[in-house]
Amino acid sequence: MIAIIDYDAGNLKSVEKALKKIGEEAVITREREKILQADHVILPGVGSFADAMENLKKYKLDEVIHEAVEEKIPFLGICLGLQLLFESSEESKGVEGLKILPGKILRIPDTDGLKIPHIGWNSLTFRNDGRLFEGIKKEPYVYFVHSYYLKADDPKIVTAATQYGTEIHASVQYKNVFACQFHPEKSSDTGLHILKNFAKLKREEF
Secondary structure, eight states: OEEEEOSSOSOHHHHHHHHHHTTOOEEEEOOHHHHHHSSEEEEOOOSOHHHHHHHHHHTTHHHHHHHHHHTTOOEEEETHHHHHTSSEETTSTTOBOOOSSOEEEEEOOOOTTOOSSEEEEEEOEEOSOOGGGTTOOSSOEEEEEESEEEEESOGGGEEEEEESSSEEEEEEEETTEEEESSOGGGSHHHHHHHHHHHHHOOGGGO
16 A cells, blocks of 8 residues: 655645556555555655645654654655755745755756746656666656756765756655656656556565
8 A cells, every 4th residue: 555645735636546547555644654554655745845844744744754764665755745855945945854865955047948837848867776767768758847956965866867957856766765856647658657666666675
């Protein structure tokens, strides 16, 4: 069973629908026991970094997320869910993230001819061996919706990057923690393949 963390941040149903499409059982929940008993955990989300952190703390989900990671449950952050795993965001000065991974979330720089937010399909360049991308052809197109992007401190955790006014660290992997700035649930067959790869992971592998 895959637990989708509910912290009032939206985009939960589309993730649940994509998981059901690939034959996985999924539950949207904020209950600690359900999350910690799950085989996999997903933190999706759209919206403000500060509001999201406030809600995670309100429901004590920040503590549950740290527990899930420490218990080696395969964990996937999507879009805002990726950003929250890091230290801070320029969107919300003074607000600390979950600090599970080292790095900062920066605003996409203004560039002639490029609109912000970045909405649409971009190709990925693979870095390091990313388990989410096993069996996927080089430079696949995936769907993004964001105004802020990850600059990870450690290049070794970056498994995919894209270009949009700057280099964007689009996916990371560290032990049992995985994250995508793009939306696999909205990225057609490539996205479903990524979710299948995630669902195959087992906690005893980490």
